[in-house]
Amino acid sequence: SYPHGCLEQTISAAFPQLYLSRFSELSDAMEKQSNAHVRKALNDIIKFQANDGGLSLWPGERSNEWVTSYAGQFFLEAAKKGFGLPVGLRSSWLEFQQGRVVDWSWEDDEPYNRGLEQAYRLYTLALAGSADLRAMNRLRETPGICATAKWQLAATYMLAGQPEAGNKIAADAGMLVGPYRPFDLTFGSGLRDKAMILESLCLIGDKDKAFPVAMEISEALAKQEWMSTQTTAMCLMAMSSFYGEQPVTSEGLMFSYAVSD
Numbered sequence: 001s002y003p004h005g006c007l008e009q010t011i012s013a014a015f016p017q018l019y020l021s022r023f024s025e026l027s028d029a030m031e032k033q034s035n036a037h038v039r040k041a042l043n044d045i046i047k048f049q050a051n052d053g054g055l056s057l058w059p060g061e062r063s064n065e066w067v068t069s070y071a072g073q074f075f076l077e078a079a080k081k082g083f084g085l086p087v088g089l090r091s092s093w094l095e096f097q098q099g100r101v102v103d104w105s106w107e108d109d110e111p112y113n114r115g116l117e118q119a120y121r122l123y124t125l126a127l128a129g130s131a132d133l134r135a136m137n138r139l140r141e142t143p144g145i146c147a148t149a150k151w152q153l154a155a156t157y158m159l160a161g162q163p164e165a166g167n168k169i170a171a172d173a174g175m176l177v178g179p180y181r182p183f184d185l186t187f188g189s190g191l192r193d194k195a196m197i198l199e200s201l202c203l204i205g206d207k208d209k210a211f212p213v214a215m216e217i218s219e220a221l222a223k224q225e226w227m228s229t230q231t232t233a234m235c236l237m238a239m240s241s242f243y244g245e246q247p248v249t250s251e252g253l254m255f256s257y258a259v260s261d
Contacts, residue, residue, distance in 0.1 A: 006057050007048045007067050008187060012229035014041035015074045018081060019240035038078055045071055046086040053092035054100075065100060065117055066186045070230070072097065072124045090128070097125055101135040106142050110185075112178040113193075115145030117186060119152035120196075123159070131160035140169065147174045148193040155200035170204055175213075191220055192231040195238035202241040214242045 017034045020026055026034070048055045048071070054063025055071050072093050075085055104118045118139055125132055139145065139153055150173035157166035177193045194213055201210035217235050220227070227235070 007045070007055060007064075007071060008057060009229050010041050010044055011067075011071050011074045012233035014038050015077075015233050016236035016240070018074075018077055019237065022240040022243045023236075035083075038083060042075055042078055042083055042085060045075060046089055049089065049092060053094075053096035055093070063096065065121070068093065068096060069117075069120045069124045070187075073127060076124065076127045094125075094128055094130060097121055097128075098130065098132065101125065101132050104135075106145070110181070111144070112180065113146050113148065113184070113186060113188060115139055115142060115149035116152065116188075116193075119145070119149040119156065120186075123152050123156045126156045126159035131156065133160065133162075136160070140165075146178070147176050148196055150174075151197045151200040155203045158203055166204060170200070170206070187228065187230040189228060189231045191217065191227070192234050195231070195234040198238040199234075199241050202238070210242060214239065 014037050017037050020030075020034055045055065047059045048057075048067075050056050050061070050063045052063055054065070055068040056062060057064045057067055075083075075089065075093075079085055079090075101118065101121055104121075106114055106118075109115060109117060118135075122132060122136055122139065136153065136156060139149070145153075150169055154166040154170040154173060157163070157169065175197065177190045177197075179190060180188045195217055198210055198213045198217060201207075201213065217239060221232075221235055221239070
């Protein structure tokens with residue numbers, strides 16, 4: 001029910017619905033409705049594809065680089081779950097992403113989120129099975145990239161089958177997330193970045209570091225305070241990664257415990 005028809009809101013509404021079974025037990029009717037929402041979003045994406053293969057915020061506009069990566073992550077994850085994609089969407093998108101990783105310059109970014117757009121783009125390429133190790137190494141050697149970019153890059157190395165490099169980057173990434181300016185080109189917020197970090201921690205498998213971040217995000221989601229569409233979506237997605245693949249059921253929990261003297 002988001003009021004605008006831009007691609008960012010279209011994706012933000014549909015993306016978390018890929019993971020609803022991790023939060024609640026779904027009836028057949030609820031699952032059918034959720035799948036219909038996802039399919040509609042996937043079919044709508046093609047309306048936003050520009051001539052260069054990237055995706056725009058509104059139909060007929062030039063490509064928006066962050067939204068292109070965001071939508072790409074959505075349809076790649078949807079495809080893994082068996083949803084069909086519009087003909088030509090993935091191949092044109094992939095060509096655009098591969099071209100942009102080569103053209104990227106750190107001078108194009110704001111100091112508070114330097115490297116994040118490139119790291120996210122590289123992450124989506126790795127999700128697509130087309131990791132660009134040369135561009136990844138270049139970003140890794142770029143001074144001054146933000147903590148969120150480092151976590152995204154660590155996750156990208158993991159996806160690319162380079163766990164040693166991923167763990168090394170993660171060990172030095174830190175958790176400092178700076179404040180965002182209004183109308184940031186990445187639709188960012190401090191909490192959105194914490195969600196991206198949590199998703200990376202889950203992929204890396206560091207549950208100890210992930211737990212306090214998950215608690216912070218859970219508490220924020222429980223508050224009756226305004227959150228942007230992307231922050232809400234990414235927080236839900238990150239929490240679903242933290243919960244894992246086990247669906248929620250109405251069956252009782254079984255556990256054991258011991259108390260020392």
